[in-house]
Amino acid sequence: MNVLLIYPLFPKSFWSFDKTLELVNFKAQLPPLGIVTVAAILPQTWNFKLVDRNVRDVTEEEWAWSDLVLLSAMIVQKADFAAQIQEAKRRGKLVAVGGPYATALPHEAEATGADFLILDEGEITLPLFVEAIERGETSGIIRSNGERPAVTTTPIPRYDLLQLDAYAEMSVQFSRGCPFQCEFCDIIVLYGRKPRTKEPEQLLAELQYLYDLGWRRSIFMVDDNFIGNKRNVKRLLTAMKPWIEERNYPFSFATEASVDLAQDPELMKMMVDCNFGTVFLGIETPDDESLTLTQKFQNTRTPLSEAVKSIARSGLRVMAGFIIGFDGEKQGAGQRIVQFVEETAIPTAMLSMLQALPDTALWHRLNREGRLIVDKGSADINQATLMNFVPTRPIEEIVDEFITAFWNLTDPLSLLNRTYRHFIMLAEGQRQYYENRTKSAGSPDVTWVIVRAMLIIFWRQGVVRKTRFRFWANLASLLMKYPEVVPNYLGVCAQAEHFIDFRETVRNQIQQQLKEYQALQAQQSCQPVEELMSTSA
DSSP: OEEEEEEOOOOSOTTTOHHHHHHTTOSBSSOOHHHHHHHHHSOTTSEEEEEETTTOOOOHHHHHHOSEEEEEOOGGGHHHHHHHHHHHHHTTOEEEEESHHHHHOHHHHHHTTOSEEEOSOHHHHHHHHHHHHHTTOOOEEEOOTTOOOOGGGOOOOOGGGSOGGGBSSEEEOOEEOOSOOOTTOSHHHHHOSSOEEOOHHHHHHHHHHHHHTTOOSOEEEOOTTTTSSHHHHHHHHHHHHHHHHHTTOOOOEEEEEOGGGGGOHHHHHHHHHTTEEEEEEEEEOSOHHHHHHTTOGGGSSSOHHHHHHHHHHTTOEEEEEEEEOOTTOOTTHHHHHHHHHHHHTOSEEEEEEOOOOTTSHHHHHHHHTTOBOGGGOSOOOOTTSOOSBOOSSOHHHHHHHHHHHHHHHTOHHHHHHHHHHHHHHHHHHHGGGOTTOSSOTTOOOOOHHHHHHHHHHHHIIIIISTTHHHHHHHHHHHHHHOGGGHHHHHHHHHTHHHHHHHHHHHHHHHHHHHHHHHHHHHHHHHHHHHHHHHHHO
């Protein structure tokens, strides 16, 4: 069986970092971990080829070679997901699909023309799919019926199928699931509220495989909440420390975690000891009322600003996500988010309008209330996408605050100054950990590509733009006080190259979608009058 694995295109987004990746000759930020895990679960007597459409196109030779085309996608990838299925069917190929999008919206996946829907978690449903193929079946919907696998059985992903030099970071997964119950989150719908973890030796085997393949850059631990099971995370970190020390810190790590990480200094120290350099926090909003309404209670237990600063001072760079558009939200929410980000000096702050994702508690509540916008029902969670439900305050007000806040958060000078202030906090916390290391967590190797990228940043941010004076002052200060963090500092500065371009996209697309929404509302409001006039005539 010749299996062609296809990973669809992502649209341009906050996380695509297009302009930043261009500087260093990478094609994509992260590889498709899910689909290389699928390849590892399927029979190893089968032959596999993988095409990540974010890296390159499928060739005619690959189409002709394949007996089975298998795709996995997130909701945001649905346009190219459908397009590739159509290409496969046009060539008479058997098509199987799975992943978060197909699992959340199976009717949409089925409508694309796929033959098999392999839904839920693959450790359970992929063997059932193989049995169906062996029986000669040519279509079907395969589900786990509520059963969740122990990820201790998950094999090492087939990283060898990837074009490793195309990616800025590599991906590994330690756990699935999250113990919390945020109303808008689909993770607990897909993976449950009981975090399931791999064994430490299992993850170390994955790291060793990447090491043997020659990987020596950053690794993103893709867990939606890395610290969901703190006991097992500490077991992992205890095992990781000697492994990474023996190999002279070949990788740096980044991950996602809940804000209650700040309440565990021991855990933060263990992460930094294992070369974790970055953590993404779902802060969402500084408004306690909105956090309580959306059941994000873990963010209300300690002052959020102090939590962010504590994490940064431990030596972990903070990235954070924010949301505008919660029910009952008071006017000025966007400005309060900007003020919070400035106060805590978070360099990279992602702001989105609230979206109701399929099958979440928010989705079901809004559906009961009749507030979902049907033609936008399968929200794609893109920063350039209008919310897919009717909010409790005027949408024009939310859009205005969103665009203004997004524009201010990505302003080149503001971003530069926040980055500098954050790295001062970070450096003070990190210095104690790096006495025996040659570089800080995540520092890139110095190559001609890196040198060229830095020269471009020096020219654009240090000469051309309004940041020119502050850029050199900040850089000189860090070189004198904390030279060990300068490579990472410049790496974060490089992200501005993406945001300067992307914020224009966000503003233009959101404003256009708002016009379309207003036109639709105006048309609907006129409909009863037109019907009445027609009846009277």
